[in-house]
Amino acid sequence: MRESHMRMTMLCPPPSSVTVPEQQTTSDRWFAALDQRMIHVGAERWHAHVVGIHGEGGELWIQIVPAHQPDRGVVVHCWHMQAIDEVIAALRTARVGSGQSMQIVETLRVM
Secondary structure (H helix, E strand, O other), X not given: OOOOOOOOOOOOOOHHXXXXXXXXXXXXXXXXXXXXXXXXXXXXXXXXXXXXEEEEOOEEEEEEEEOOOOOOOEEEEEEOOOOHHHHHHHHHHOOOOOOOOOEEEEOOOOO
């Protein structure tokens, strides 16, 4: 009985040559969590547009404007590990577009 040999073709590169994406930064995570999110304030709704994220130590300042009113907005001051739900709750109390061009929203809590 004659043995046949088949040649295998590799369709995928070996695991050692696969590029693994870099880990997300804190700014990346916050941007993904907040940008384009619909914010409900009573009967009003607006799409959040993150225009800047700045950090120092464990604190962040996240600049957010409504997509429909980019000259108005808020700067959220929070901890980098703070729960997103706490920041969203704080955004729901902000009076975006009411007089001031930029409002500071403090969400820091004792951690």
